[in-house]
Amino acid sequence: MMSRKKPAGVQLKAPDLFVFPRQDALCYICRLKLRESLRMEEIYLDYNATTPVDPEVIAVMADTAERYWANPSSGHRLGREAAEALATNRGAIARFVGADPDEIIFTAGGTEADNLAVIGAARANRDRGKHILVSSVEHHAILESCEQLEKEGFEIGRLPVDERGLVNPDDVSRDIRGDTILISVMHANNEVGTIEPVAEIGRIAGERGVLFHTDAAQTVGKIPVDVNRLHVDLLTCASHKIYGPKGIGFLYARAGTPLDPLLVGGGQEKHRRSGTENIPAVAGLARALMIAETRMETEDDSLRKLRDGLYKRLTEGLDGVTLNGHPTERLPGTLNVSVAGISAAELLVRLDGEGIFLSASAACTTESVRPSHVLTAMGIGNRQAATTLRISLGRATEKHHIPQVADAIITTVHQLRKDDT
Numbered sequence: 527m528m529s530r531k532k533p534a535g536v537q538l539k540a541p542d543l544f545v546f547p548r549q550d551a552l553c554y555i556c557r558l559k560l561r562e563s564l565r566m567e568e569i570y571l572d573y574n575a576t577t578p579v580d581p582e583v584i585a586v587m588a589d590t591a592e593r594y595w596a597n598p599s600s601g602h603r604l605g606r607e608a609a610e611a612l613a614t615n616r617g618a619i620a621r622f623v624g625a626d627p628d629e630i631i632f633t634a635g636g637t638e639a640d641n642l643a644v645i646g647a648a649r650a651n652r653d654r655g656k657h658i659l660v661s662s663v664e665h666h667a668i669l670e671s672c673e674q675l676e677k678e679g680f681e682i683g684r685l686p687v688d689e690r691g692l693v694n695p696d697d698v699s700r701d702i703r704g705d706t707i708l709i710s711v712m713h714a715n716n717e718v719g720t721i722e723p724v725a726e727i728g729r730i731a732g733e734r735g736v737l738f739h740t741d742a743a744q745t746v747g748k749i750p751v752d753v754n755r756l757h758v759d760l761l762t763c764a765s766h767k768i769y770g771p772k773g774i775g776f777l778y779a780r781a782g783t784p785l786d787p788l789l790v791g792g793g794q795e796k797h798r799r800s801g802t803e804n805i806p807a808v809a810g811l812a813r814a815l816m817i818a819e820t821r822m823e824t825e826d827d828s829l830r831k832l833r834d835g836l837y838k839r840l841t842e843g844l845d846g847v848t849l850n851g852h853p854t855e856r857l858p859g860t861l862n863v864s865v866a867g868i869s870a871a872e873l874l875v876r877l878d879g880e881g882i883f884l885s886a887s888a889a890c891t892t893e894s895v896r897p898s899h900v901l902t903a904m905g906i907g908n909r910q911a912a913t914t915l916r917i918s919l920g921r922a923t924e925k926h927h928i929p930q931v932a933d934a935i936i937t938t939v940h941q942l943r944k945d946d947t
Contacts (some may be wrong), residue, residue, distance in 0.1 A: 569927050573920030574716050574744060574877075575857060580817055581811045587771060590809040597802055599792065612622055612805050613816035617814040622815045623761065623778060624752040631777045631795045632803055632811050636743040636764030639777035640667035642788050642799065643739045643760040643832045647708050651782035654682045655705030659692050660901040661722070662903040663715050663813030665741055669899075685711065687903050690852040691720035699730050699748035706734070711742040713751070714759075717887050717900045719860025722750070728757025737783065743767050743775075743809060744857060749826065750873065759783050765807070769921065770814030774807035793916040799820070821921075829919050832928055834919065837861055839932035844939055850914065851888075851908065859919040862887060864910045865935075878940045880929055887914035 569792060570578075590740055594611040596604035613627065620627045633639045662670055665816045672682045683701050685693050693711055703707075708816055709731050714721045724740050730739035739760035747768035753761055761778040765771055779798070791800035841847050846866030865873070870886035877884065886896040897911035905915075917931075 527774050537795045567930075567931050569883070569932065570929060571917050571919060571923065573923075574719075574916065574918035575698040576772070577769045578918055578922070579766075579810070580814060582817060583770055583813045583938075587806040587810040591806040598805065599794065599802065601656055604630075605696060608805055610904075612803055612808060615805075615808045618812045619776065619808075621813060622751075622819065623746065623763070624754050625778050626781065628796065629753075629778055629781055630801050631779055632799050633799060633809055634773055634776050635668040635775040636665075636741070636762050638664065638788070639710065639764070639775050640741055641671050642709055642777050642785070643762060643779075644668055644671040644708065646782070646785040646788060646798075647674060647737055647739065647760060648680055649678075649786040651707040655703075655707045657683065657703050657706040657918070659683045659685055659698065659701055659706060659709045661685045661687060661711045663691055663720075663900045664712055665743070668710055668712070668741060669891045686907075687720075689717055689905050690821060691718045691850075691900065691904050692852060692855070693722050693727065693809070695723055695730055696897045698727050702730070702734050702736060702904070706736050710739040711793070713745040714742075714857050715747075715851070715900060716744050717898055718862040719744075719857035719918075720789045720852040720905070721745070721857065724758070725756050731759075732757050747815055748857060748859070753780070757813075765811040765814060768814050768818055770901045771807050773807065774804055776811070791887075794894065821844070825882055825921065826852055826858045829923070832919055832923055832925065833861050833917075836919075836932055837863070838920040838926050839929065840865075840932040840935060843932065843936035848910070850901065850904065857918075859923075861919070862914065862916040864906070864914045865939055866910075866913060867946065868913055868939050870915055872942060873935070873938055876941075877934060880934050880938075881932055884918070885916040887911060887916050918937050 564720060590611065594607040594608040598605060598609035598612045616630050617627045620630050631642070633642060656679060658672060658675065658680055660668055676682055685697055685701065687693055699808065709727065711722050711724060711727050713724050728738045737759045738758065739756050741762045742751055743762055743764040744767060746763040749760065759780045762775065762782065766773040785798055787798050787800065789800045794800050796801060837849065838861065844865060848864040850862040850864060851860070874886055887901055897908045901911045901914060910913065
């Protein structure tokens, strides 16, 4: 039997079939055999959701796990060596975003960093006020943190966006009140890729004495990020978005920023986040950032060309294709489009069968379609939202993938439209 081709840049293995009902397992085996017989190349285009771990990162993590397994809080030699390894990697990570090492707080990922930034800063500053401003297109880790704070008596103001997903800095300036203690606006949106005017918003916040947080999970390692140039007090990073391991991230907290911890116990991370540090994961994150630093400029240019080439092919091969997000101020690898007259959910299922993996911008169930809050905030109605695809390119996306993906989407859309007539 011919060996099955793996997705470009992604290591997959068949899941344990015992976790499937028998019928589902047989269907899975049939799909594998079909792909083997056709020698299909699988193409992953969901990099905004997560990225494969770089092999170099895996090697560094394995070496670190073997050499620095001791608790860095221990006073003996092995503990001191582990603490030194942790400090070295912390320093490398801090330099990448223009921070001091003591300003980096390691977390279990972007969600925890967002929670700590919003909830921790709000609780630490409640004596100054209870008003918080967030954009209407934030990640749910921010929005649900705000819902929790509302239960505690805080008041949440939501900043609108325009049809391209942009926050207007004038709206920020207008909505700041005397009791505003925190503003949170993401650096770039995970669905449509729009890059927000964070530096300008940060200047406004600073002039008004308001703490400013940005969720930079989609930008660190993809475009230049410097905490001082962005004028932020708090910044979130998630490792798994940049070819690092899952389960690790960090929150940058400018020196002197009041922050109540969410996790208490041993007092690690200068009492801002207790729990024994995951040194192998920290080392993996540091190496992922180092790799990103050497490749960022060339990858940016390459991804823009591939992204724009795919969009051009789709618009030439299909009518009713609409670009969502800013046409230029957008992440280099992100393409969000609505395709009139189709169900994005059905399109994804068919593309999955052909070994092409991407996302929709609506959460679909058998009972209803819940439109993305991002698209809703941009003024996109439920009908158009249900036809929307998020295509996110990455390091393993190659030039020859573009016509393959475009042809598969175009052919499948024509079939879906024909089925509906």
